[in-house]
Amino acid sequence: MHDDSEVAVLRLGHRPGRDERMTTHVGLTARALGADRVLLPDNAGQSLDTVADITDRFGGPFDVELTDSPQGIIRNWDGRVVHLTMYGERVQDVEREIRAAHRDDGEPILVVVGAEKVSFDVYEAADWNVGVTNQPHSEVAGLAVFLDRLFEGRELEREWVDADQRVIPMATGKRVEPVDEE
Ligand code: SAM
Numbered sequence: 001m002h003d004d005s006e007v008a009v010l011r012l013g014h015r016p017g018r019d020e021r022m023t024t025h026v027g028l029t030a031r032a033l034g035a036d037r038v039l040l041p042d043n044a045g046q047s048l049d050t051v052a053d054i055t056d057r058f059g060g061p062f063d064v065e066l067t068d069s070p071q072g073i074i075r076n077w078d079g080r081v082v083h084l085t086m087y088g089e090r091v092q093d094v095e096r097e098i099r100a101a102h103r104d105d106g107e108p109i110l111v112v113v114g115a116e117k118v119s120f121d122v123y124e125a126a127d128w129n130v131g132v133t134n135q136p137h138s139e140v141a142g143l144a145v146f147l148d149r150l151f152e153g154r155e156l157e158r159e160w161v162d163a164d165q166r167v168i169p170m171a172t173g174k175r176v177e178p179v180d181e182e
Contacts (some may be wrong), residue, residue, distance in 0.1 A: 005079070006108040007035045007150065009143065012070050012122065014041040025140045026113060027051035028065055033147040034155030035111070037063035039073055058167075059160030059179075070139035071121070079108030080127045084142040086117065088129035095149045098128060102150065111146060138141035 009030040014023050024042060024047040030038040031051065040047055044066065051064040055171060075080055080101050101107040112122060123129050132142040160166070168175040171179055 004103055005106045006037075007102070007111065007147070008108070008162065009038045009061050009111045009113065010067075010070055010073055011038065011040050011044070011083070011113060011115070011139075012049070012118060015115065016043055019115050020046060020048065022138070022140065023047040024050045024117065026143060028054060028144050030036045030111075030147070031055060031060075031064075033144055034151045034158060035147060036061070037065065039065050039067045039070070042066040042068045047073050053088040057164050059163030074110065074112065074125050077108070077110045080149040081106060081109060081110045081112060081125060082146070083112040083118070083122055083126035083129045084132065084139065084146055085114070085123070085129050086131050086134055086136050087123075088131040088134075090134070091130050091132050091146060091149055094130055098130075099150060099152070101127075109150070112142065114145055154177075 009026065011023055011026045013019075023044045025037045027040065027047055028051060029141055031054070039050065048064050048066055051062075055062045055064070080098070082098060099110070102109050111125065114122075130146065132145045163179045165176050168181050
């Protein structure tokens with residue numbers, strides 16, 4: 001979040017058609033749960049448009065970008081790389097170390113999530129390969145739990161800026177109001 005060094009999310013792989021919703025949801029989850037930006041593969045333009053549109057309407061700051069070189073992003077990342085994978089170390093065993101790198105040492109964090117099979121060089125390039133359980137599930141679920149552990153729940157209190165509209169929380173019903181900003 002904005003009070004810490006950067007947290008970016010990199011989506012590896014995108015099968016047009018089949019992965020449209022998952023890639024979009026990686027972006028929306030990254031935004032909602034405190035990351036600063038998401039990098040999507042360059043064939044995921046539709047997902048980029050959706051995430052950018054949600055940010056325009058519901059606020060930011062949050063950046064969404066396409067990259068034609070996800071491996072280059074990992075290789076050249078000036079900080080620490082966390083790869084989420086069911087084969088990794090248990091999140092509850094490494095979360096403190098990762099938080100210390102991010103919060104105490106000010107290291108920007110790149111969180112990498114896959115779509116289909118992830119090549120072994122990503123496992124080797126990562127500073128941590130992290131499992132949110134060692135069971136197969138979803139990149140969206142893994143990302144949500146990981147970000148919540150990284151920020152220890154502070155992301156839930158975040159204020160949004162430049163929003164056109166905001167949801168008024170209520171026990172029953174749906175209320176969305178326009179935001180009047182000076
Ligand atoms: N079978 C693929 C492989 O071997 O890489 C994984 C495909 S899985 C549907 C898509 C992505 O979800 C993975 O690349 C990983 O980022 C994430 N994922 C799935 N289960 C996970 C877990 N237990 N912990 C963390 N991330 C997970």
